[in-house]
Amino acid sequence: MNYNDEETPKLNLGREKKFANANSLQIVILGGVFVALVIALIFFIAYKPEDNFSSKIEISLNVTDVKISDSLKCDASEDAIKDSKNIKLTYKKSDEKFYFGEQKNMIDEDGTLIEPDEKDLRNGVDLVIDNITDKVYVVVEYSSDEDDSDAIKYYYKDTKDGKISIPFSSYKTTSVSVFVYNNDENCNKLLKNYSVVLPRYNDLHNNEKCNTTEGKESKYCVEYTYDNFNESVLNKLETAKKEETKLDVVSIVIVFVLFAAAGVFIFIKLR
Numbered sequence: 001m002n003y004n005d006e007e008t009p010k011l012n013l014g015r016e017k018k019f020a021n022a023n024s025l026q027i028v029i030l031g032g033v034f035v036a037l038v039i040a041l042i043f044f045i046a047y048k049p050e051d052n053f054s055s056k057i058e059i060s061l062n063v064t065d066v067k068i069s070d071s072l073k074c075d076a077s078e079d080a081i082k083d084s085k086n087i088k089l090t091y092k093k094s095d096e097k098f099y100f101g102e103q104k105n106m107i108d109e110d111g112t113l114i115e116p117d118e119k120d121l122r123n124g125v126d127l128v129i130d131n132i133t134d135k136v137y138v139v140v141e142y143s144s145d146e147d148d149s150d151a152i153k154y155y156y157k158d159t160k161d162g163k164i165s166i167p168f169s170s171y172k173t174t175s176v177s178v179f180v181y182n183n184d185e186n187c188n189k190l191l192k193n194y195s196v197v198l199p200r201y202n203d204l205h206n207n208e209k210c211n212t213t214e215g216k217e218s219k220y221c222v223e224y225t226y227d228n229f230n231e232s233v234l235n236k237l238e239t240a241k242k243e244e245t246k247l248d249v250v251s252i253v254i255v256f257v258l259f260a261a262a263g264v265f266i267f268i269k270l271r
Contacts, residue, residue: 059222061091062197066177074187080135084180084191087138088131091198093223094124098169100201122201125224126165127176132156136191139179140166155183170201173226199224209234 099106100122106114134156141151154164168174180192202225210221214237220229
């Protein structure tokens with residue numbers, strides 16, 4: 001047999017290359033879908049939707065920089081002006097306790113002051129003034145329950161490294177005016193005037209519903225607040241928890257179904 005007379009079969013390399021490219025593209029696409037589903041699964045497991053019940057709310061001090069018009073013609077030193085702008089106002093929980101109620105309820109018919117029970121006491125709120133220097137002094141003015149206006153002057157020597165903490169009752173919000181003056185007897189000029197509203201104690205803070213994870217991260221349970229919350233709002237914490245749990249479960253189930261379907265599809269295509 002003459003093998004040289006047989007026709008040599010022709011190899012269709014172009015067609016095989018075309019099929020190889022098609023399979024590679026298919027694998028890349030399926031691989032991309034697989035990766036996307038994995039990322040989606042991780043996202044849905046880790047993601048916690050934000051709302052009014054689960055997001056942490058920080059209550060910042062209500063401070064307004066009041067425009068001033070001083071009739072004094074003298075000029076304060078540049079250092080005093082700079083230091084007045086660096087005054088920092090914040091608040092914190094006070095170590096001092098106050099009667100949690102109207103002051104008039106502490107006086108009997110004879111005008112004698114009644115000693116309140118421990119259960120009627122709450123920690124007050126401190127107004128904290130920082131960065132007082134020897135170039136300036138601060139005057140703090142506020143009104144008591146009897147509508148008597150009190151004003152206290154603070155120099156650097158009255159502070160602890162430039163900081164003072166002034167306790168107030170937290171039964172209700174308290175309005176305070178803070179004046180910053182140039183510390184110069186020849187030029188007693190007002191440099192800054194701040195109108196401050198201190199928050200009040202939130203009586204819901206000790207409610208058992210506020211001891212839950214949702215409660216500790218809820219604006220309804222913060223220790224000090226500017227709002228007036230009714231106890232009924234705490235029912236929303238449980239509702240929010242159920243809705244969030246339901247959403248998480250449904251989301252995870254959907255992703256798992258898609259994940260499984262994609263896995264089966266990829267397995268069949270690659271066989």
